Amino acid sequence: MKILVVDDDRFIREIISAVIVDAGHTPITAGRDEEALPILAEGGIDLMLTDVEMPGLNGFELTREVRRRFPDDWFPIIFLSGQCDEKHYEEGIDAGGDDYLTKPVSPIVLKAKILAMERIANMKKALDAANSRLEKLSTQDPLTKISNRRDLENNLLKEWKRSKRKTTELAVIMLDIDFFKPYNDNYGHQQGDECLKAVAKLLKQCLHRSHDLLARYGGEEFVIVLPDTTADGAAEVAAKIISELQNANLPHAHSSVAAHVTVSMGISSTLSNAETPTSLLKQADEALYKAKENGRNRSEFYLPEQ
Numbered sequence: 653m654k655i656l657v658v659d660d661d662r663f664i665r666e667i668i669s670a671v672i673v674d675a676g677h678t679p680i681t682a683g684r685d686e687e688a689l690p691i692l693a694e695g696g697i698d699l700m701l702t703d704v705e706m707p708g709l710n711g712f713e714l715t716r717e718v719r720r721r722f723p724d725d726w727f728p729i730i731f732l733s734g735q736c737d738e739k740h741y742e743e744g745i746d747a748g749g750d751d752y753l754t755k756p757v758s759p760i761v762l763k764a765k766i767l768a769m770e771r772i773a774n775m776k777k778a779l780d781a782a783n784s785r786l787e788k789l790s791t792q793d794p795l796t797k798i799s800n801r802r803d804l805e806n807n808l809l810k811e812w813k814r815s816k817r818k819t820t821e822l823a824v825i826m827l828d829i830d831f832f833k834p835y836n837d838n839y840g841h842q843q844g845d846e847c848l849k850a851v852a853k854l855l856k857q858c859l860h861r862s863h864d865l866l867a868r869y870g871g872e873e874f875v876i877v878l879p880d881t882t883a884d885g886a887a888e889v890a891a892k893i894i895s896e897l898q899n900a901n902l903p904h905a906h907s908s909v910a911a912h913v914t915v916s917m918g919i920s921s922t923l924s925n926a927e928t929p930t931s932l933l934k935q936a937d938e939a940l941y942k943a944k945e946n947g948r949n950r951s952e953f954y955l956p957e958q
């Protein structure tokens with residue numbers, strides 16, 4: 653653990669640091685609040701030991717400040733104080749601290765407290781990691797590892813609002829794999845899954861900006877959200893997808909449009925006056941239908957008069 657020791661007495665800082673090193677951890681020292689806060693702002697501190705009686709903010713005030721400034725970056729705080737009455741103890745815990753040690757500090761007790769706090773800090777880390785894994789799982793399509801429909805809807809709404817605020821154009825492409833049912837019927841569902849994965853990977857490679865979003869919409873349907881992009885810009889992305897699929901040449905012997913896996917795409921943008929993100933997707937879906945009717949392996953724009 654990286655352990656921050658805050659005490660205005662250099663001698664005490666050195667003794668405590670020696671105990672920390674002996675316990676196998678890394679001490680970082682600060683003489684008062686002004687030195688401690690910038691260190692804490694950098695992050696990565698796993699435990700703080702702080703003196704109570706100090707110039708500037710005292711240990712309780714410093715703790716309150718730390719909890720206020722870094723609400724999402726919780727780590728245990730232990731007070732070191734010459735005073736040991738109940739009132740003091742209560743005030744320390746109330747300020748956001750987790751334990752209290754009286755000076756002179758016994759190295760054995762300090763090591764035991766560090767160990768106890770390390771357990772708590774590790775549990776917190778494991779909990780944070782589990783939460784971020786869950787967060788990721790809830791937004792990811794398990795097969796293709798790209799965004800799922802739920803993540804698409806959240807992001808599309810966000811980008812929709814942003815485009816309205818900044819008056820920029822937002823384009824979407826809805827696409828699906830041509831003759832995917834005959835593909836599954838002839839190659840089997842396992843191969844069908846492999847095909848979906850390969851197409852998702854290829855689509856991802858055709859997107860270069862970090863805020864472009866690719867999502868699996870359902871079955872063999874995908875949606876691409878392109879912020880700050882015109883319908884013509886989206887058509888360029890569509891053309892790239894068609895040519896990359898041709899290069900990839902994933903065999904499809906049961907397609908009547910080509911010998912390889914192809915897609916049809918419908919494009920719509922906020923310039924076509926959709927009133928909601930849902931209607932923008934609906935427009936792209938209508939354009940996709942047109943691309944299917946016009947022979948597949950192509951993209952079509954949504955045109956309001958159609």
Ligand SMILES: [Mg+2]
Binds near residue numbers: 660661703704705
């Ligand atoms: Mg002091």
